[in-house]
Amino acid sequence: HHVQLSPEKLVQALCQADDVDAQMSQLVQLFELSESERRLRHLLVTLFQEVFSEFFPGCAILPFGSSVNGFDIHGCDLDLFLDLEKTKTFQASAKGLQGAQAEEGAGPDSDSEDSILSDIDLTTATVPEVLELVAAVLRKCVPGVHSVQAVHSARRPVVKFCHKDSGLLGDISINNRLALCNTRFLQLCTEADERVRPLVYVLRYWAKQQALAGNPFGGGPLLNNYALTLLVLFFLQTRSPPALPTLAQLRKLTGDGDQTIVDGWDCSFPQDASRLEPSANTESLCSLLAEFFRVFGDHDFAGCVISLQEGRMLPLPSFLLSEVGAKFKLGPFNVQDPFELSHNVAANVNEKIAQRFQHCCRDGAKYCRSLQYQRKSSKGKAWGLVRLFQPGVPEAGELGPDGLLITIPFTLMALSPGSRQQLCQARDFGRCWFNKVCAAITFVLKDVLKCSCTGPAGEPLGQEPTEQSGGEQPIVGSKHPRSDERGSLVISPAKKRPRVEGPAPEEEESVSWSCAMWHRVWMGRRRVRRQLRHLGSPQPDTEQEAGSLEVEEKVSEAIIQQEGDSMGAEPLLRFTACARVGGGQEDTRTLLYFTPAPQQGSLFQDFYHFLQGFLPRMVERYVGRAA
Ligand code: ATP
Ligand code: MG
Structure with a gap:
């Protein structure tokens, strides 16, 4: 198990960095998955692949989302896509064969009862039916998995599960091929410019601390991590000179073999970052972050649509008249999916959160103009990113x-x-x-x-x-x-x-x-803590953290003793x-x-x-x- 990073350790590590750029890189290192965590995920995917292949011959289990998009953090969920295309073909041809055998009188179904596929016709089955089947396989046949539950109500229905030993939470979806494309796109962006990862990590954490994003249960009015990430990528597309290319530009660089259409949307972009021209933008991470706050502190989110396709804001009137615009769910926060152009990835964000996002950006921008942001404190005070992360x-x-x-x-x-x-x-x-x-x-x-x-x-x-x-x-x-x-x-x-679903x-x-x-137990605690540490039994190991609940109880007791008992x-x-x-x-x-x-x-x-x-x-x- 990975031990969660405590906020104190995070603050400590960040305060020791040399400058804001170093703090940002440090944050990535502290949050990203370790080699062993990656290996575990990989093993799980392999296990799932093996089990599901038994029931759905030819299927593929493909990870997407934060486990593979370059924005992984300790304990992030494991998003999986179960690709049944080949299985469908397989089933269709097996049926044809069976039919032929039956006509030849080759005995009534000789072998199919060992296959779950005999119960269902994948080409005509509904999504809920297939999902229930997936859930059944997970429950009965995948060792170490529990709390399996099909969630049909989501925009993209999934089967949720938990892996017991690691505590990993995961989702399996069956009709979400677009997510594979956008995952690959995010990945490409991280490969295209090394500033993308630190900037996104910082903003994801900042937004989480401000309770603007990162609701772990999905749903609700908060920005989701995907939408927030797109916002950062859009910001980088719109720097001058741009730090990232637009999707329209990427499409032109696409090799002949890489043309991809999914659900009718053009998802073509180069698979390899080496095809991209290096960006001419040389801004530092420190100033990009400050600029992000400045730009979005003053952005008209409700009045236009953020388009990564074109790398610009689309004015509403003309957009709404377009074919995709007619289906777009307009809200106080409008971010167009880079591929599924009629989809507002932030459609769930409500007025209040949108406003607070803007306020928080303004506060961020103001703080970033101060010396506390830009310069390391020589007196050991919180500086740089640290103060941005204080909860809103x-x-x-x-x-x-x-x-x-x-x-x-x-x-x-x-x-x-x-x-x-x-x-x-x-x-x-x-x-x-x-x-x-x-x-x-x-x-x-x-x-x-x-x-x-x-x-x-x-x-x-x-x-x-x-x-x-x-x-x-x-x-x-x-x-x-x-x-x-x-x-x-x-x-x-x-x-x-x-409690009801719907508005709060x-x-x-x-x-x-x-x-x-x-007693004045709030005074002089640090001094008493230090004294206790000296007196402390043999050699308190370093993890006997100053500041644990036990230590703090002792500190109060010591202060009360020193003050003398004035009870009564x-x-x-x-x-x-x-x-x-x-x-x-x-x-x-x-x-x-x-x-x-x-x-x-x-x-x-x-x-x-x-x-x-x-x-x-x-x-x-x-x-x-x-x-
Ligand atoms: P994390 O799990 O750390 O929050 P994530 O990128 O995996 O980050 P999820 O919410 O798990 O985010 O979503 C997984 C994937 O599903 C995303 O990478 C994206 O491909 C897709 N996705 C999520 N939310 C949306 C959305 N609102 N619109 C379209 N696709 C989405
Ligand atoms: Mg995820």
Whole structure:
């Protein structure tokens, strides 16, 4: 198993790089699949190929998407295409043969019951029928695969599965030959210019951190990684001089043998990057990134269509009158597929996300003009990419009445592949992740920071859903908060309604804590941490990370001891914290609002500033551990 890169390690590695260009290359190295991860994927593909060939003679299992397009990251899903063209031909000819045999009286079907193909006619079978067959083969005949499920509702129906030992999630589709072409196109772009990969990796990670892209469950209003990647490629096509050729230009360079038409769309482009002329563009990665933000911070996404085919924005009026335009699903974000020209790859993006994308680009552009972006800090402060990756905070309108808000991302990546899988499949995913985060907040407030916390009086305690569907799993040890310590769950009964598909119903749930603090546990933690490390039992190995939950508990205890026990007096601080689910439908951020008791002034401010950095980090730790 690959150990997930922790955010701390990422920050550390990036801060040590020499300049932004080096940070960007470093990011690719930290995220991309290792040799052994690639080998595992390759072995799985071979295994699938062997098993499926038994049932579908002549078939091919072809990987596409991020496992092979050059934008792989640890744990990315394994997208597979099951090509049944040859099998169809095979079946047709076998049928003909059988018919002939039957006429000659060569005995009733001598051998076909061992083939699944005797049950189905591939040329007339519907997509759902074939998919169910694929699912059956996966369930019964591929060792080490579980959670097999056919998903018929998607634009491209797939069979989903999970590989047990590696925790790899994957999809098999049967009618998605275009994806093979666009995968190959992305690959060609990475081969054509070595700046493509670092730029795309950085922007994919940035967009994920800002909760703009990368929803791991598909669906929802976020940009998907494919659309975001196309946006970056388009940006590179439109530099002056261009850093990448347009598809129209590529088509002219296509060799005679490489002409390809798929589903009626011309997908011709050279298979080999050596046919391309090297670009005359010499911009650095550092300035390309800044320019990306500048350009899209000011782009009219709703008013035109981004065309990689032509490498320019198509004005709407004339586009909509064209044949492909008539079928194009117009939205606030319009990115034309490079091959399937009537397809808007960002059609799912809603107004809010489109606007936030623009805002975030503007913020990015502004930051990129600062010295903090351009120059390495000599004082060990966050610089360059690091600050771009700090999670986005909702806009002013979403702030609480006092503006004391901490946004806590829920990082699926912190989970082990197994529990990630379990959670993703939970019927009520929305409830499950939020419960985990709330349990983590309780733990951090009570156990790590030694606040005393209670749910507000009079509100129903213990109404949280019980643990059937991938909710909290007990962790070993005495520190697991019991469910009555998790804060109270407040549900306004009139508003409570089942989750439905479609536009997001406002989430009405919130959990709140009433807290009191007697000690300044937020002060001088670094010093105490250092002291503890010196005192520490024999030689704490280096992975005894400063900053683990256990260490942080000890740090608080030490501070309390040093301050002397002043319990019994009035607490230093009183406040309530109230958590609710963040903005959009697929938003997995928790918004935690703080309301301090009156007249605590700057003391609360200090604590709050400390919590802004500390709490999200600790929550992630806790969630990862509890899983
Ligand atoms: P990752 O899995 O890391 O998010 P990916 O590139 O594999 O990245 P997926 O969402 O898994 O992205 O999609 C796999 C492939 O399916 C893409 O590479 C693309 O070929 C195709 N695809 C995905 N989304 C779309 C879309 N909206 N329109 C057309 N093709 C798409
Ligand atoms: Mg994928």
